[in-house]
Amino acid sequence: MAALYLLVPVAFLFVGAAVLAFLWAVDDGQFDDTQSPAVRVIMEDDEVDEREE
Amino acid sequence: MAGQIHSSEGQNVLWSAGSQPAYEQTTHSNLQERIVTRESRQPCAHCGLPVSVGETTDEPVFCCAGCESVYRAIHDSGLDDFYDLQSTPDGGTREARPDGVDERRLDEFDAPAFLERHAEALEGGLYEIELHLDGVHCAGCVWIVEQMPDRLEGVDEARLNLSRARLTLRWHQDEVSLSEIAAWLERFGYSAHPTGRRDDATSGAERQLLRKMGVGWAIAANVMMIAFAFYSGLDASAQSGLFDAMRGASLLLAAISVVYGGSIFFRRAWSSLRPLLAEPSSCRWDRLSIDIPISIAILGGFTHSAVATFRGTGEVWFDSITVLIAALLTARWLQIRGRRLAGDAADRLLSVLPTGARRLDDDGELESVPTEALESGDVVEVRPSEVVPADGTVVDGSTALHRGVLTGESRPERVECGERVFAGAQNTGETICVRVHSSGDASRIGQLLDWIEKQSEGKAPVVHLADRWAGIFVLAVLGGALLTWLGWTWVGSPHAIEHAVALLVIACPCALGMATPLAMTTGVGRAARRGIFIEDEAILQRLEHLDEIVLDKTGTITSGEMHLVDWNGSRRALEWAAALEAESTHPIAFALRSWAPDEIDDLEPESIDEQPGRGLQGRIDGCDLLVGRPDWVREACDGDLPPELEPTLQATLHAAHTPILVAVDGTVKSVAAFGDPIRSASADLVDELQSRGVEATILSGDHDDVVEEVGRQLGLAPNRVHGDVAPEDKKAFIDARTAPDERDLADEDVPCVAMVGDGVNDAAALEAADIGIAVEGSASASLVAADVFLTREGLEPIAELLEGSEAVMHAVHRNLGMSAVYNVAGISVAAAGFVSPLVAAVAMPVSSVAVVVSSSLQTSFESDLDSDVAATPTSPDASPSDDSLSLADDEPSSLAPPASSGR
Incomplete structure (x- = not known):
């Protein structure tokens, strides 16, 4: 059971990292628009093709 | 490629001249060229409307100069991919825009005051602004708008949010002006509007809630995991070191959740409580917010658990509290997010006057x-x-x-x-x-708009249904906890405090707090997919007690467009007239064509001469034809009207319709009446309203006789039909019914009045009404004033709105009933001393899940349309109807071609 004294804090570290990543994503506006980026993926390919021409 | 856009000849016609006459001239000159040979039809290269052409060619053909200019602009900029993307990925289509460019509207974008108010100055002459774009529908729009940095020098970044139709733009003010950018957008049919006051506050609050919610759930999950150790038998006596460490860890995590996530409830609870504490005499316990019982439960449970942790004995409730905070934050976040879409489209500046x-x-x-x-x-x-x-x-x-x-x-x-x-x-x-x-x-309109702007900024927050229960609830819970404590102390139990706290925790109105917002947000979201945008969920609550609905006429009850409503005489003459008008852009020509059978396409006019303001003269099949105003036609063929046509003409005038005479070889052959017919859904709506016991009233600024006729046809009592009503009188009319302002709209006895309208003339009345409903094609002022707006044609959505809100309220009542049952049961069991942290940890999520399931199972606004049919609000710019008799000088708005799919 002594392992728990180490494992639980390590788990908290992981959670902390996940939470920080989440906060970054929110502040970066990743959740503001969940529709346009999906269509933008298609667009940007076209743009590259055009520049190659 | 990067470079300044250079105007080609084609663009100059429309865009640099900017005003509509240029548009018209080109239309007519093009018509003249095209008129003679008409054999086959080909879709317009831009909008897809069928166009008559001599022979089918591979060259692009156009229905009008507007489409041609837009096509050239797109083509010359090398943006042809637009046409491939236009209908992807959801099959959405674009509507060609009816209005010409108001160049002077664009000038306002460059005013220093404008930039200061709406744009943010970044370093090095860089500015950032958010604009609302009308006319954004599909992936093609995202692509074309985001090409801007490559096509316009000085534009650094352009990001378009498709679902919100919001463009975020960064540009160098010294290289390119905002009006040039707006003009560039306008060339592709997107009209840019500055976004108003609401956005920063809303999206800031939404983001903050999302952060709190994410943190809340992360903590809740971990505290719950630790709690599993206790529930599965971690014993204080056997492993006291680990036991204390786990409790300590829970306390730490829960403290973060309570302070960071729970603060939102504490703050709101305090602001609801403060006025009561300041003036206890005017105490209204039924005005307490639902946040108060939530705060009591969180604080009570946490304090007791923290004390228990430090003492090392007693129950802890950390898992229940953290889950509760996370779940309530989720409900709040969903609510704000659901409200955003409707707010976005209505959020625009009031501008009707030229700058x-x-x-x-x-x-x-x-x-x-x-x-x-x-x-x-x-x-x-x-x-x-x-x-x-x-x-x-x-x-x-x-x-x-x-x-x-x-x-x-x-x-x-x-x-x-x-x-x-x-x-x-x-x-x-x-x-x-x-x-x-x-x-x-x-000015008169300035005063109206001013009033609306002031009113809509100061909109009072609406008391939600759950809040009306909150006061009683607080008293019941606090009373119950006190009694439990007293009772158990009286029998001498050492666990009296424990039981009282158990009651506080399990009675936390988690389900009650979620019951109304979840059911309503679900309903509002479904309504939006059906083209009904509801700005505040509380509107659904008000609709439940609707007593009277006041309808505007033009564009609301009627379609706002001309149609042939009656005719008499020679059918052949009328068909000839339709063939003669085939290329005209006047509303009456459109009406005549849509009435005539397709075979008239085979008729070839030999000559056409348009007489602005009078009618059309031409030759067809070897006969001379005159089509136009009765006085002009009668004068031109100086003959009398055949007696059998006289009654029709009189009836037309009596019904306030617009008559047209057709003369063949100098003899009047037929008479046709054009008017703005009542939409078929209008009569259904009136029936529906009557069956619901809702009174219908017509209030219109149109001529009394026209309005009376409409009222008669809909079967309304004459005292419920009012014509010739000025905008100020419309507001006064509504005010008389809704006064005094301080009414409690949730009270069933108070009359609740809805107003349905579309124009600026209705805007003040929409604002004054308890529920303002703006219909498809409304002016921006009425959007700002309205609580609900519809992006589908006609009045059908109103009937749907009534039905849907009934279903939503049914779900709300079901949810409230369920949470009441849960709370009564929970309080009884807790008072009896049977609630342990494990029971609470199971019972609370179960009640919340029940509410969530019940909310999503509601039967409101059930969709038999394509789910995305109205996901984006369409352009709210008004295109006023026009029944002038001047056959040549119509406005381009009547040109509005229907939406077409891309090729």
Whole structure:
């Protein structure tokens, strides 16, 4: 059971990292628009093709 | 490639001239060329409308100069991929925009005051702004708009949010002006509007809630995991070190959740409590917010658990508390997010008046001045298709003015020298000069808009249904906890405090707090997919007790477009007339064509001569044809009307329709009546309203006789039909029914009045009404004023709204009932001392899940349409109806081609 004294804090570290990543994503506006980026993926390919021409 | 856009010939026609007459001239000259040979039809290369062409060619063909210019602009910029993307990925289509470009509207974008108010200055001359774009529908739009940095020098970044139709733009002010950017967008049919006050606050609050919610769930999951150790037998006596460490860890995590996530409830609870503490005498316990019982549960449970942790004995409730906070934050976040879409589209500046005017100075020279600079006594020139910039008197010339935007009149009115005109009216005739009496905020329309803006900023928050229960709930819970404590102390139990806290925790109105927001947010979201945008969920609550619905006529009950409503005489003559009008863009020509069978396409006019304001003269099948106003046709063929046609003509005039005569070889052969017919859904709506016991009233600025006729056809009592009502009177009419302002709308006995309208003339009434509903094609002022707006044609969505809100409220009541049952049961069990942290940890999520399931199972706004049919609000710009008889000088708005899919 002594392992728990180490494992639980390590788990908290992981959670902390996940939470920080989440906060970054929110502040970066990743959740503001969940529709346009999906269509933008298609667009940007076209743009590259055009520049190659 | 990067480079400044260079205007080609084709673009110059429309865009640099900017005004509508240029548009018309080109249309007509093109028509002349095309008119002679008509054998086959090909889709317009831009909008897809069928176009008559001599032979099918591979060359692009166009229905009008507008489409041609847009096509050339897209083509010359090398953006042809637009046409491939236009209908992807959801099959959405674009509507071609009916209006020409108001170049002067764009000027306002460059005013320093404008930039200061709406844009943010970044380093190095870089500016950032958020704009709302009308006309954004599909992936093609995202692509074309985001090409801007490559195509316009000085634009650094353009990001378009498709679902919100919001463009975030960064540009160098010294290299390119905002008006140039707006003009670039306008060329592709997107009209940019600055976004108003609401956005920062809303999206800031939404983001903050999302952060709190994410943190809340992360903590809840971990505290719950630790709690599993206790529930599965971690014992204080056997492993006291680990036991204390785990409790300590839970305490730490829960403290973060309570302080960071729970603060939102504490703050709101405090702000609801403060006025009561300040004036205990005027204490209204039924006005407490639901946040108060939530705060009591969180704080009570946490404090007790923290004390237990430090003492090392007693129950801890950390898992229940953290889950509770996370779940409630989720409900709040969903609520804010659901509200955003409707808010976005209504969030625009009120601008009806042109920003600039042409002033005649003392030497008779014309100078351009901003509208605000106009003073009483100035003389301004108003050209055809322009909007009158200020209230005043006509001092030179006479014309026809379309006052629909201000009064709701469906027909342009003749205005002679010396008569008064009001700002906002559109000139559909000749150039006139107007001496200004009052301008800007002092003008009649300025006062209306000013009032609306003030009102909509100060909208009082609505008391939600759950909040009405909160006061009783607080008393019941606190009373129950006190009794439990007293009872157990009296019997001498050492666990009296434990039981009281268990009651506080398990009675936390988690389900109650989620019951109304979840059910309503689900309903509002579903309604949005059906083209019904509801700004505040509380509207659904009000609709439940709707007593009277006041309807505008033009564009609401009627379609706002001309149709052939009656005819008499020779059918063949009318079909010939339709063939003759085949290429005309006048509303009557459209109406005639849509009535005539397709075979008329085979008829070839030999000549066509348009007489502006009178009608059409031409030759077809070897016969001379005259189509036009009765007086003109009768004069031109100086013959009398055949007696059998006389009654039809009289009936037409009596019903306030517009008559047209057709003469063949000098003899009047037929008469046709055109009018703005009642939508088929209008009669159904009136029946539906009557069956629900809701009174229907018509309030219109149109002529009394027209309105009366409409009321008669809908079967409304004459005292419920009012014509010739000025905008101010509309507001007064609603005020008389909704006064006093301080009513409690959730009270069933208080009459609740809804107003349905579309124009600026309805906006004040929409704001004054308990529920303002703006219909498809509404002016921006009415969008700001309205609580609900519809992006589907006709009144059908209103019936749906009533039905849907009933279903939503049914779900709300079901949820409230369930949470009441849960709470009564929970409080009883807790008072009896049977609630342990494990029971609470199971019972609370179960009740919340039940509410979530019940909310999503509601039967409101059930969709048999394509789910995305109305996901994006369409352009709210008004296109006023026009039934003038001038056959050639119509406005481009009547050109509006229907939506078409891409190729």
